Amino acid sequence: MTHDTEYNFAYLDEQTKRMIRRAILKGLAVPGYQVPFASREMPMPYGWGTGGVQVSAAVLMPQDTFKVIDQGADDTTNAVSIRSFFQRTAGVRTTTATSDASVIQTRHRIPEERLTEDQILVYQVPIPEPLRFLEPRESETRKMHSLEEYGLMHVKLYEDISRHGHIATSYAYPVKVEERYVMDPSPIPKFDNPKLGNMPAIQLFGAGREQRIYALPPYTSVISLDFEDHPFEASKADHPCGLCGAIDSYLDEVITDDQGGRLFVCSDTDYCENRRNAGHKGKDAA
Amino acid sequence: MQSETLSGGFTEPAIQSAHAFRSIMNAMARPGTIEQLDSAEPPAPLSKAAGTLLLTLCDTDTPLYLAGDVDCDAVRAWLAFHTGAPLVGPGHCMFAVGSWDALMPLNAYPVGSSEYPDRSATLIVESSELGDGMTLRGPGIQDTHSLSLPETAAFQVNRAMFPLGLDFIFTCGDRLAALPRSTEVV
Numbered sequence: 001m002t003h004d005t006e007y008n009f010a011y012l013d014e015q016t017k018r019m020i021r022r023a024i025l026k027g028l029a030v031p032g033y034q035v036p037f038a039s040r041e042m043p044m045p046y047g048w049g050t051g052g053v054q055v056s057a058a059v060l061m062p063q064d065t066f067k068v069i070d071q072g073a074d075d076t077t078n079a080v081s082i083r084s085f086f087q088r089t090a091g092v093r094t095t096t097a098t099s100d101a102s103v104i105q106t107r108h109r110i111p112e113e114r115l116t117e118d119q120i121l122v123y124q125v126p127i128p129e130p131l132r133f134l135e136p137r138e139s140e141t142r143k144m145h146s147l148e149e150y151g152l153m154h155v156k157l158y159e160d161i162s163r164h165g166h167i168a169t170s171y172a173y174p175v176k177v178e179e180r181y182v183m184d185p186s187p188i189p190k191f192d193n194p195k196l197g198n199m200p201a202i203q204l205f206g207a208g209r210e211q212r213i214y215a216l217p218p219y220t221s222v223i224s225l226d227f228e229d230h231p232f233e234a235s236k237a238d239h240p241c242g243l244c245g246a247i248d249s250y251l252d253e254v255i256t257d258d259q260g261g262r263l264f265v266c267s268d269t270d271y272c273e274n275r276r277n278a279g280h281k282g283k284d285a286a
Numbered sequence: 287m288q289s290e291t292l293s294g295g296f297t298e299p300a301i302q303s304a305h306a307f308r309s310i311m312n313a314m315a316r317p318g319t320i321e322q323l324d325s326a327e328p329p330a331p332l333s334k335a336a337g338t339l340l341l342t343l344c345d346t347d348t349p350l351y352l353a354g355d356v357d358c359d360a361v362r363a364w365l366a367f368h369t370g371a372p373l374v375g376p377g378h379c380m381f382a383v384g385s386w387d388a389l390m391p392l393n394a395y396p397v398g399s400s401e402y403p404d405r406s407a408t409l410i411v412e413s414s415e416l417g418d419g420m421t422l423r424g425p426g427i428q429d430t431h432s433l434s435l436p437e438t439a440a441f442q443v444n445r446a447m448f449p450l451g452l453d454f455i456f457t458c459g460d461r462l463a464a465l466p467r468s469t470e471v472v
Contacts, residue, residue, distance in 0.1 A: 009300035029466035217426030
């Protein structure tokens with residue numbers, strides 16, 4: 001696809017990009033704090049990554065190599081259309097290889113491969129407020145953040161334990177950033193939570209409908225909330241990948257027929273492909 | 287109007303500001319890291335780095351305070367033409383530019399509120415040197431980093447107010463480094 005020069009570089013106008021850029025800088029200065037920004041209407045519906053797209057538009061340079069993943073996969077509708085959007089409007093190179101990308105926009109996963117200092121990870125966030133389902137009023141949640149009043153979140157995790165015997169929250173698992181702000185890591189599986197902290201790459205979070213941007217600078221302390229007697233546990237399906245045999249990657253369960261047949265495969269398609277190219281083979285590989 | 291006023295801006299605003307922002311973001315995300323910033327040619331005494339930064343981040347929405355020497359006709363006219371940023375006093379600014387001494391006292395600037403800590407000023411400190419110096423620790427720094435600072439106490443007071451506080455960007459010629467409020471100066 002060719003670069004469409006009818007649009008400004010990376011679609012957004014310069015004044016909008018300046019506003020988003022200022023919000024990103026404040027977000028980096030106060031890690032985990034949600035900075036309000038004047039989210040724009042984008043040529044895609046809310047819920048399809050408008051926040052992530054606006055953040056990507058504000059950070060992209062023409063030299064960048066851009067990768068988009070949706071639940072780990074490069075080949076889903078959302079990932080394909082966002083990738084071609086920036087190919088058209090910013091003329092950037094795109095890739096599906098994690099190690100080749102300088103900017104990675106993601107929906108609900110952190111790549112398996114460890115990111116480097118030269119990379120930027122942009123998250124699409126649906127509900128940025130971790131306390132929203134416990135307290136619907138923005139005025140109240142804002143006060144709770146300002147007073148560092150996070151008891152309600154622990155009550156929620158405790159109720160999980162009393163009901164299920166363990167913390168049943170398995171995605172969008174709340175974290176505490178630099179011992180100050182409780183933050184929603186976006187709906188990534190809690191398997192990915194340990195990768196949030198001490199990450200060499202810059203992590204930026206954009207919520208378009210909710211008009212919030214927040215950020216984690218590299219090597220920031222990010223702790224998943226837990227209890228002494230119920231420590232946080234990063235969990236995944238207890239199987240190896242059916243295609244590449246990996247035992248250390250997050251898996252998707254795929255129903256293969258109506259006889260109860262199922263297949264577990266890596267959700268990170270690039271990771272799985274690299275392993276298969278390197279000769280690894282799972283039990284279900286053809 | 288002087289021709290100096292009209293020249294020295296970005297020749298390709300979208301591309302040059304994208305590059306400049308990445309350098310600024312990298313500096314802010316990795317406190318103490320020195321980045322190059324030289325795409326604008328502002329009138330003296332404004333440094334290239336400070337000029338480029340102002341063109342990248344400021345517009346009619348960002349009240350700006352010019353402190354000391356930089357508050358001169360040439361700089362005022364250049365910024366008015368290229369950014370349109372309203373000039374205000376330190377109490378109402380989002381950005382302030384000037385030498386460390388001219389920017390004093392620090393308690394004149396907005397530090398945000400506990401509910402909106404982002405509503406705080408970013409101070410662009412024009413410096414005569416930029417290099418190794420004080421030891422920095424905090425988010426964005428793996429172990430420690432080193433940066434020359436005009437003093438220590440002011441930054442420790444600023445850190446103690448976290449999450450409120452001021453964010454600093456030090457400019458020297460065509461180079462820049464940042465010290466957000468989250469950084470601890472040892």
